[in-house]
Amino acid sequence: xxxxxxxxxxxxxxxxxxxxxxxxxxxxxxxxxxxxxxxxxxxxxxxxxxxxxxxxxxxxxxxxxxxxxxxxxxxxxxxxxxxxxxxxxxxxxxxxxxxxxxxxxxxxxxxxxxxxxxxxxxxxxxxxxxxxxxxxxxxxxxxxxxxxxxxxxxxxxxxxxxxxxxxxxxxxxxxxxxxxxxxxxxxxxxxxxxxxxxxxxxxxxxxxxxxxxxxxxxxxxxxxxxxxxxxxxxxxxxxxxxxxxxxxxxxxxxxxxxxxxxxxxxxxxxxxxxxxxxxxxxxxxxxxxxxxxxxxxxxxxxxxxxxxxxxxxxxxxxxxxxxxxxxxxxxxxxxxx
Amino acid sequence: xxxxxxxxxxxxxxxxxxxxxxxxxxxxxxxxxxxxxxxxxxxxxxxxxxxxxxxxxxxxxxxxxxxxxxxxxxxxxxxxxxxxxxxxxxxxxxxxxxxxxxxxxxxxxxxxxxxxxxxxxxxxxxxxxxxxxxxxxxxxxxxxxxxxxxxxxxxxxxxxxxxxxxxxxxxxxxxxxxxxxxxxxxxxxxxxxxxxxxxxxxxxxxxxxxxxxxxxxxxxxxxxxxxxxxxxxxxxxxxxxxxxxxxxxxxxxxxxxxxxxxxxxxxxxxxxxxxxxxxxxxxxxxxxxxxxxxxxxxxxxxxxxxxxxxxxxxxxxxxxxxxxxxxxxxxxxxxxx
DNA sequence: CCGGGGCGTGTAAATGATTACATCGCGCAC
DNA sequence: GTGCGCGATGTAATCATTTACACGCCCCGG
Numbered sequence: 001x002x003x004x005x006x007x008x009x010x011x012x013x014x015x016x017x018x019x020x021x022x023x024x025x026x027x028x029x030x031x032x033x034x035x036x037x038x039x040x041x042x043x044x045x046x047x048x049x050x051x052x053x054x055x056x057x058x059x060x061x062x063x064x065x066x067x068x069x070x071x072x073x074x075x076x077x078x079x080x081x082x083x084x085x086x087x088x089x090x091x092x093x094x095x096x097x098x099x100x101x102x103x104x105x106x107x108x109x110x111x112x113x114x115x116x117x118x119x120x121x122x123x124x125x126x127x128x129x130x131x132x133x134x135x136x137x138x139x140x141x142x143x144x145x146x147x148x149x150x151x152x153x154x155x156x157x158x159x160x161x162x163x164x165x166x167x168x169x170x171x172x173x174x175x176x177x178x179x180x181x182x183x184x185x186x187x188x189x190x191x192x193x194x195x196x197x198x199x200x201x202x203x204x205x206x207x208x209x210x211x212x213x214x215x216x217x218x219x220x221x222x223x224x225x226x227x228x229x230x231x232x233x234x235x236x237x238x239x240x241x242x243x244x245x246x247x248x249x250x251x252x253x254x255x256x257x258x259x260x261x262x263x264x265x266x267x268x269x270x271x272x273x274x275x276x277x278x279x280x281x282x283x284x285x286x287x288x289x290x291x292x293x294x295x296x297x298x299x300x301x302x303x304x305x306x307x308x309x310x311x312x313x314x315x316x317x318x319x320x321x322x323x324x325x326x327x328x329x330x331x332x333x334x335x336x337x
Numbered sequence: 338x339x340x341x342x343x344x345x346x347x348x349x350x351x352x353x354x355x356x357x358x359x360x361x362x363x364x365x366x367x368x369x370x371x372x373x374x375x376x377x378x379x380x381x382x383x384x385x386x387x388x389x390x391x392x393x394x395x396x397x398x399x400x401x402x403x404x405x406x407x408x409x410x411x412x413x414x415x416x417x418x419x420x421x422x423x424x425x426x427x428x429x430x431x432x433x434x435x436x437x438x439x440x441x442x443x444x445x446x447x448x449x450x451x452x453x454x455x456x457x458x459x460x461x462x463x464x465x466x467x468x469x470x471x472x473x474x475x476x477x478x479x480x481x482x483x484x485x486x487x488x489x490x491x492x493x494x495x496x497x498x499x500x501x502x503x504x505x506x507x508x509x510x511x512x513x514x515x516x517x518x519x520x521x522x523x524x525x526x527x528x529x530x531x532x533x534x535x536x537x538x539x540x541x542x543x544x545x546x547x548x549x550x551x552x553x554x555x556x557x558x559x560x561x562x563x564x565x566x567x568x569x570x571x572x573x574x575x576x577x578x579x580x581x582x583x584x585x586x587x588x589x590x591x592x593x594x595x596x597x598x599x600x601x602x603x604x605x606x607x608x609x610x611x612x613x614x615x616x617x618x619x620x621x622x623x624x625x626x627x628x629x630x631x632x633x634x635x636x637x638x639x640x641x642x643x644x645x646x647x648x649x650x651x652x653x654x655x656x657x658x659x660x661x662x663x664x665x666x667x668x669x670x671x672x673x674x
Numbered sequence: 675c676c677g678g679g680g681c682g683t684g685t686a687a688a689t690g691a692t693t694a695c696a697t698c699g700c701g702c703a704c
Numbered sequence: 705g706t707g708c709g710c711g712a713t714g715t716a717a718t719c720a721t722t723t724a725c726a727c728g729c730c731c732c733g734g
Contacts, residue, residue, distance in 0.1 A: 002690055013714045018692060028712060045479075048451045049389035050690035053719050058386065058450070063430070068418060069619075074411035081405060081432045090450065093400070093430040095418045113395070113427065114385045142382075227622050256623050263625060282406075285564050286593050286623055288600060339720055350684045355722060365682060387720030390689050677734090685726075696715075703708085 001044050010038040021046055052114075061309065062092045062110035062118040064103065064125070070224050072252070072279045072298070073121055076148060079302035080119060087310055089116065100127065104135040111142050117309045118143055123150030123161070123192040144312040146305045149193050149296075151321045158312070160304045160322045162296040164193050167326035168200030169207075171276050171294055172248055174328055176208055178335045180246035180274055184216045184237075186230070186258060187250035197250050197278070215242045220254060230257025231264055238265060245273060246334075252277035256287050259333065274334040289332030296326040338381050347375040358383055389451075398646065399429045399447035399455040401440065401462070407561050409589070409618045409635070410458055413485060416639035417456060424647055426453065437464065441472040448479050454646045455480055460487030460498070460529040481649040483642045486530050486633075488658045495649070497641045497659045499633040501530055504663035505537030506544075508613050508631055509585055511665055513545055515672045517583035517611055521553045521574075523567070523595060524587035534587050534615070552579045557591060567594025568601055575602060582610060583671075589614035593624050596670065611671040626669030633663040 007014045012035060019027045020035040027035075038044075052058040061084050065073050081091045092115060094106040103125060110118055118139065125147065127133050133152065139145060140156040151159030175183050185201045187194055198217075205212050218237065222229050234247075234257070249255040255277030262269045269275055269289060277284060280295035304322050311318040330336075344351045349372060356364045357372040364372075375381075389395040398421050402410050418428045429452060431443040440462055447455055455476065462484065464470050470489065476482060477493040488496030512520050522538045524531055535554075542549050555574065559566050571584075571594070586592040592614030599606045606612055606626060614621060617632035641659050648655040667673075 004690080014691080015693075015715080016713060019713090022692085026712065031712080045449055047390070047690050048449060049386055049393070049395065050719090051692080052386035053384070053390050053690080053721085054692040056386070056719080060429075068405070068415040069408075069412040071406075071408060071411070071619075074408070074414075075406040077411075077414075077430070078405040078432055081430055085431070090446070091430050092397075093414070093418055093428050094422070095415055109427070112382055112385060225619050225622065253623075260625070282408075282562050283623060285562065286590075286620060288597070288625055341720085351721080352684060352686095352723075353682085356683090359722085363682065368682080384720050387689090388722080390691085390720080391722035393689075675734100678732090680731090681729090683727085683729105685724105687722105687724085689722080690719105692718085694715105694717085696713100698711105698713080700711090701709095704706090 001042060002047065006035070006038055006042065006044050009042065010035045056114070057116050058114070059089050060092055060113070060115045061089050062094060062113070062115040063121065064094050064096055064106050064110070064118060065121045066096055066098065066124060067224070068093065068095050071283060072281045075281065076121055076298055076302055079299055080305065083303055083306040084309075087306065098124075100132060107135055107139045111139055115143060116313055118145045119148060119305055119309070120145060120150070121148045123147065123194075124189060126150050126152050126192045128192070128195075144309065146309050148301060148305060151192075153320075156312070158308050158318060158320055158322075160301050160308060160324075161193070162301065162324045162326040164296070164326065165196040165200035165203070167294045167296065167328070168197040168248070168250075168278075169204040170200075171278075171328050172201050172204035173208070174330075174337070175246045175248065175274055175276065175334065176204070176210065177337045178274060181210060182213065182216060182244040183246040183248050184218060184234075184242075184244040184258075185248050185250075186218050186220060186234075186254045188220050188222070188224075188254060189250065190219070194250060201248060213242075215240075216244055220257075224251070224253045227253065227257045227260055230254055231260040234258060234261035235264060247273060247275045249275070249277050252279045252281045252283040252291060252293055255291055255293070255333070256283055259287055259291070269333055270335045276328075276334060280329050284329070284331065287333075292331045292334040293329055294326050295329045297324045300324050338379060339384065343372070343375055343379065343381055346379065347372045393451070394453050395451070396426050397429055397450070397452045398426050399431060399450070399452040400458065401431050401433055401443050401447070401455060402458045403433055403435060403461060404561070405430065405432050408620060409616045412618065413458055413635055413639055416636055417458075417642065420640055420643040421646075424643065435461075437469060444472055444476045448476055452480060453650055455482045456485060456642055456646070457482060457487070458485045460484065460531075461526060463487050463489050463529045465527075465529070465532075481646065483646050485638060485642060488529075490657075493649070495645050495655060495657055495659075497638050497645060497661075498530070499638065499661045499663040501633070501663065502533040502537035502540070504631045504633065504665070505534040505585070505587075505615075506541040507537075508615075508665050509538050509541030510545070511667075511674070512583045512585060512611055512613060512671065513541070513547065514674045515611060518547060519550065519553060519581040520583040520585050521555060521571075521579075521581040521595075522585050522587075523555050523557060523571075523591045525557050525559070525561075525591060526587065527556070531587060538585060550579075552577075553581055557594075561588070561590045564590065564594045564597055567591055568597040571595060571598035572601060584610060584612045586612070586614050589616045589618045589620040589628060589630055592628055592630070592670070593620055596624055596628070606670055607672045613665075613671060617666050621666070621668065624670075629668045629671040630666055631663050632666045634661045637661050
């Protein structure tokens with residue numbers, strides 16, 4: 001059942017059928033009705049591949065996600081998919097994991113599939129060294145790319161993100177305002193966004209003339225579900241004599257791990273230790289007490305990503321970088337100032 | 338840059354180039370090498386749409402997900418995507434939300450896109466009334482469908498699930514073994530799987546001759562992120578005089594809500610109230626105490642879904658229904674027996 | 675010496691749309 | 705009355721592949 005069958009049954013040419021299907025104005029109402037009736041009666045479904053071949057597009061966006069099971073990225077996925085679909089685009093999901101080579105393969109596969117655009121979810125796609133990003137530069141020649149929580153100076157690569165540095169600085173300042181002096185910084189990523197946050201933390205302490213203790217800079221390299229390992233990590237640290245009255249985490253799940261540590265160590269939250277997370281994900285409300293966390297405006301970021309992508313696809317000029325302002329959401333895991 | 342350009346440069350016909358690209362055995366090694374070299378030098382990428390048109394497939398599976406931000410479904414998404422990709426298939430993600438019409442539209446859109454197969458994530462796709470499922474029957478004529486956590490008696494619709502009924506029964510029995518007598522059943526879905534679980538709960542109580550109090554059957558119709566609303570719900574219930582010494586939830590997030598209730602009501606977990614969740618999702622380890630929960634073998638289910646789909650696509654005969662055995666994972670939110 | 679069977683390769687016909695261009699007919703202005 | 709323009713429709717080229725079929729060629733057996 002193809003367009004020829006329909007054209008025969010309706011007594012018109014295939015061009016007319018095509019015009020009806022594409023809502024072209026150059027069809028009389030009578031003809032349109034007749035063709036529509038035949039289409040509905042026959043249960044005809046246009047062949048998407050042929051259409052794609054002719055238009056050189058199948059209205060598809062590639063979503064490259066490091067880990068779809070991460071609550072924060074999962075939320076982003078949901079926002080993006082919904083917004084793209086409302087614009088008539090479908091989303092091809094590729095979970096890449098952590099390795100650079102898997103990411104490159106993912107990007108290349110999507111190029112092969114001729115997606116109309118790609119979203120790289122997470123600044124971890126950007127390597128600190130220039131060479132490692134060549135595949136992104138190559139890909140950008142074929143299709144527009146938008147980065148979630150990142151930026152990359154390259155034509156046809158757009159970035160939408162929050163001012164993580166400032167947000168982290170303000171979070172640390174808030175803790176200091178509440179009387180904390182030894183703030184443990186717990187982070188799990190050394191990528192672009194991770195570096196921005198760390199810089200914000202340093203800036204805050206320097207600004208207040210607080211000594212930066214190296215042992216309070218804790219890098220945790222693990223899976224986000226390894227809550228228990230974070231607890232052990234902090235307990236071990238404490239065993240080594242490190243003392244702290246607050247934990248500032250670069251990710252909510254790490255903060256939940258810190259919460260677990262506090263309970264295991266018999267320290268009250270927020271009386272003995274204040275804890276601040278990052279992302280303001282669903283985890284914040286799940287935990288007890290509820291987590292103070294930096295809301296990095298994921299919804300706004302996702303909406304803007306879609307807006308940017310649509311603009312580019314429609315040939316409009318779009319800002320290469322869009323920055324939102326993150327906001328600290330205060331809950332029970334920190335003392336009031 | 339298309340296959341003609343390559344054929345000219347390599348001094349062969351397009352058929353030969355195509356054969357090289359598709360690893361056909363009917364090409365001499367010398368020719369293959371020569372063509373490959375030209376392809377690599379020119380950076381040629383075959384046109385996926387033309388290929389799709391010829392093969393009538395673009396190696397794509399449609400994933401219909403009610404909510405990608407739900408931790409359990411997000412995990413499933415990650416498992417499925419990974420497994421399908423390892424088989425050479427890409428995944429088109431469609432988040433449908435709760436409404437039936439959105440689901441029908443999602444399914445129809447994927448049919449339009451000519452996916453090779455579809456996975457419906459969650460038995461909520463199956464209506465209790467026959468008429469509401471017509472669109473699934475229609476879709477199954479075009480493409481194979483596999484259900485996650487569900488079954489549907491229709492040709493080319495396959496189901497992979499756990500024995501939710503038995504699992505729920507055993508969970509309730511475990512609570513009774515631990516001395517609980519008034520077990521509140523908290524559920525959020527009345528779909529196929531929801532009904533199976535509820536039946537299991539009833540079966541357990543009947544089996545032990547425990548009275549079934551209607552006020553202990555609590556349906557919570559809300560968003561999974563509405564933890565606080567579950568708390569209020571239970572507090573209100575208690576205000577009305579309902580008493581219970583255990584909560585059995587049909588979903589982990591509901592169990593977390595029950596945990597919140599217990600803290601708000603000043604009841605200790607598990608000493609005063611035991612709490613059991615369902616799905617054994619990441620939430621179980623995030624909460625305090627850690628949640629006892631039914632592990633419904635999501636990984637195994639997802640792997641089997643992919644296996645079933647691949648089998649069907651390769652023309653093999655596949656079981657219409659595959660059932661795994663769920664298992665209760667005991668943690669701190671319930672008293673030991 | 676001739677016929678048959680592979681193997682490697684080329685030719686050309688699908689695949690099923692979109693769309694530029696041609697055509698036709700009709701109404702209106704001059 | 706004639707010519708122009710426009711709206712509706714058809715014709716045919718185009719998109720970039722896959723693949724059935726044909727064609728040589730070489731080798732081997734009869």
